[in-house]
Amino acid sequence: MTNIVLPIKQKDVYGGLAEITGLIRRDSDTLVIEYQVKDDVLGMFNSGVKVLELPLNHIHSVEVEKKWFVCDFEIYLNRLPSIQKPLVIRENCLSFRINKKDIEKARTIRTSLMIAISEKRLSDMDEDDDSLPDELNESYSNTGKPEDNSRNTNDNDGLKNILRDS
Numbered sequence: 001m002t003n004i005v006l007p008i009k010q011k012d013v014y015g016g017l018a019e020i021t022g023l024i025r026r027d028s029d030t031l032v033i034e035y036q037v038k039d040d041v042l043g044m045f046n047s048g049v050k051v052l053e054l055p056l057n058h059i060h061s062v063e064v065e066k067k068w069f070v071c072d073f074e075i076y077l078n079r080l081p082s083i084q085k086p087l088v089i090r091e092n093c094l095s096f097r098i099n100k101k102d103i104e105k106a107r108t109i110r111t112s113l114m115i116a117i118s119e120k121r122l123s124d125m126d127e128d129d130d131s132l133p134d135e136l137n138e139s140y141s142n143t144g145k146p147e148d149n150s151r152n153t154n155d156n157d158g159l160k161n162i163l164r165d166s
Helices: 100-130 134-139
Strands: 005-013 018-026 030-039 050-055 059-066 071-077 093-098
Touching (some): 005 030, 005 100, 018 100, 071 100, 093 100
Antiparallel strands (some): 005 018, 005 093, 018 030, 030 050, 059 071
């Protein structure tokens, strides 16, 4: 996995008096957001660097939206993280502005994240299937329904005509 870093901004901080600038990158099983707050009025105040690590199982989906003059990198969450102010989360979406020149980086990160999230969900489903008792695992066919062959057969090992024989 190549470590791609995406520069981000969020301007709606403290009623427009400050902005967040930072970087997004993917680690093995987390999305790391490093950011700092800078006042937008005088440009004098800079906070220290803060780090938010989002586990992949907290992320529902990631979208990259290209608009007329701006591009957005949107992270839709299925669990709200415990974050320190001032990151802005609207409903379940953590949205950042990105430069148009970085849209390919954003799409690459999005693709990498969505593949990793899908693989994680599949492995979690496999673990859930493995946790079933052996009797249940054996009685379920590939369709996920219990096998019950006695209902549609007759004593002569042929198929039973349900309408005619009832």
